[in-house]
Amino acid sequence: MRVAKLLRLIVFLLIMFVVGLLVYQYIVFPEYEDALMPTNLHPVVAEKRDDLIVRAADKGITVVITDDFRSSEDQEALYEKGRTVEGNIVTNARGGESYHNFGLAIDFALLTVDGVLVWDMEYDGNGNGLSDWMEVVDIAKEIGFEWGGDWASFKDYPHFQYDYGLSIRDLQRGKRPPEQ
Missing domain, CATH: 1.20.5 (Single alpha-helices involved in coiled-coils or other helix-helix interfaces)
Known part of the structure; x- marks a missing residue:
């Protein structure tokens, strides 16, 4: 019993x-609706990218976008750097785990007055006594980008993203930001 x-x-x-x-x-x-993976930069992010470049140029800073949309395959190849392929580790995001894969992120560098591409955060090419890099970061934040340099771990200084409040998990499950 x-x-x-x-x-x-x-x-x-x-x-x-x-x-x-x-x-x-x-x-x-x-559950979200099935959604196709993006194949290019989100139109709003592209507008913000272009605005960033123009606003930086107004301050005498030449911004070069070194990467924007990245396929999951390209992301996976980048992830392998420093792991199974020679080079330094540049990302902790595997294919399908980066905002680049969903067209919501850009990476940048600066073009010096001598025409050299640099990732020097101290460079002051416009001669105003301020770091050009940080001036670009300030502009990017003003227009709504999140900066990878503010992250608590694995700081990604050349990275900006505009994620619409969506997590990678949301995006992987098919949720997409509006086109406008």
Whole structure:
């Protein structure tokens, strides 16, 4: 008799656990519509990129966009650098785990007055006593970009993203930002 009650209790608890997991899955991980992977930079991010370049040029700074949209395959190849391929580790994001893969990120460098591409955060090519790099960062933040240099871990100083409040998980599950 006691064993039967214990067995019923265990079965009841298991059923409640499974139901709880299903509810949790539905609430925390809602299903999104199937969505195609982007194949280029999001139009709003492209506008912000162009605005960044113009505003920096107005301050005498030449910004060069070194990367924007990146396919998952290209991302995976970049991830392998410093791991299975010679070079330095430049990303912790595998293919499909980067905002670049969803057309929501850009990377930049500066073009010196001598025509040399640099990632020098101290460079002051416009001679105003301020770091050109940080002037570009300030402009980018003014127009809504998040800067990878503000991240707590794996700081990505040449990286800007405009994520619409969407996580990589949201994007992987098919959620997409509006086109406007």
